[in-house]
Amino acid sequence: MSWLWAIIVGFVLGLIARAILPGKQHQPLWLTTVFGILGGVLGNAVAGWIGVAETRGIDWTRHLLQLAGAVAVVGLGDMLYLQLRGKRRTA
Template identity: 45%
Template structure:
């Protein structure tokens, strides 16, 4: 069940990251989920390092870090993915 939740989290974080990036990112859904999952993991690690992983209520800072890292990953991988397809 944990794998299913990780995939759902990767999908949500990846789609939110694509939403905040300007323009179109023509990467497939599987890559969006993978990069969203990586963004969630790195964002959690950064939140732990900054001491904001567990706060009262919703952990907005942690979620912003997750989406931000995923957005950076998507923007970095998109040109490489497009170059590989040509």
């Protein structure tokens, strides 16, 4: 069941990250989901490093770090995807 939640949360994080980033992202939806999962894992790791991974109540700091990680991974992943596909971003 944890894999299902990882996919759902990764999908949501990826979509929110795409909405936050300016311009159009060119990666397919399944890759956005993968980038969202990786961003969530990165945010959880950072939350653990700074000591806010386990708090009482809703972990707003951890969730914001997950979103920040997703924005970073989706942004970098889109650039890498465009380079691998042979298309360069002009704007």
